[in-house]
Amino acid sequence: GAVVSQHPSWVICKSGTSVKIECRSLDFQATTMFWYRQFPKQSLMLMATSNEGSKATYEQGVEKDKFLINHASLTLSTLTVTSAHPEDSSFYICSASVAGPAPDTQYFGPGTRLTVL
Amino acid sequence: GENVEQHPSTLSVQEGDSAVIKCTYSDSASNYFPWYKQELGKRPQLIIDIRSNVGEKKDQRIAVTLNKTAKHFSLHITETQPEDSAVYFCAPGNTGGFKTIFGAGTRLFVKA
Numbered sequence: 696g697a698v699v700s701q702h703p704s705w706v707i708c709k710s711g712t713s714v715k716i717e718c719r720s721l722d723f724q725a726t727t728m729f730w731y732r733q734f735p736k737q738s739l740m741l742m743a744t745s746n747e748g749s750k751a752t753y754e755q756g757v758e759k760d761k762f763l764i765n766h767a768s769l770t771l772s773t774l775t776v777t778s779a780h781p782e783d784s785s786f787y788i789c790s791a792s793v794a795g796p797a798p799d800t801q802y803f804g805p806g807t808r809l810t811v812l
Numbered sequence: 813g814e815n816v817e818q819h820p821s822t823l824s825v826q827e828g829d830s831a832v833i834k835c836t837y838s839d840s841a842s843n844y845f846p847w848y849k850q851e852l853g854k855r856p857q858l859i860i861d862i863r864s865n866v867g868e869k870k871d872q873r874i875a876v877t878l879n880k881t882a883k884h885f886s887l888h889i890t891e892t893q894p895e896d897s898a899v900y901f902c903a904p905g906n907t908g909g910f911k912t913i914f915g916a917g918t919r920l921f922v923k924a
Contacts, residue, residue: 799905
């Protein structure tokens with residue numbers, strides 16, 4: 696149980712284009728979803744936290760107009776990287792948590808590797 | 813905000829030896845203390861966690877100890893195996909306002 700999927704697993708795009716990444720909880724309803732970015736040999740950096748039906752809370756230094764997050768249902772959150780540039784190339788990972796006895800347990804997606812040419 | 817430090821950044825051990833990684837945090841409100849294992853190009857996997865009402869938790873070769881007074885918790889791996897080689901992250905959190913900050917990671921090498 697508690698499986699999280701991401702699509703696509705990898706994407707290559709041209710500079711200036713937008714890319715959408717989907718995060719789905721397959722067998723549970725996620726109270727909260729998180730988006731992380733991980734550069735090579737670095738840690739996971741939290742970008743934003745989103746709850747279904749409400750606006751995402753962005754971390755300091757993360758541009759909300761560049762990284763658009765939509766959390767339309769309890770099983771789907773999307774991250775759109777708008778006007779992508781080479782410096783946005785990274786490994787993007789989502790996670791989901793479940794309300795209940797252990798709301799702090801996070802279930803991670805497999806990640807999406809974005810390469811911007 | 814939370815300041816999280818992990819030590820060491822790199823750890824190399826011989827197969828069969830023990831490995832210990834320490835995580836220090838600053839937010840006294842933190843009450844959830846997980847450790848994640850991440851293999852190259854893959855998602856982080858929760859390997860063990862502990863909550864603030866417990867001082868130690870063990871699961872086979874893996875254990876976590878917590879010192880809330882000193883604000884640190886440690887990952888202990890005994891009888892290490894080559895497949896334990898990975899990057900390990902601590903990520904202390906607070907269930908109240910829930911937000912997780914990951915440590916910088918510890919790269920563990922287990923030599924056969």
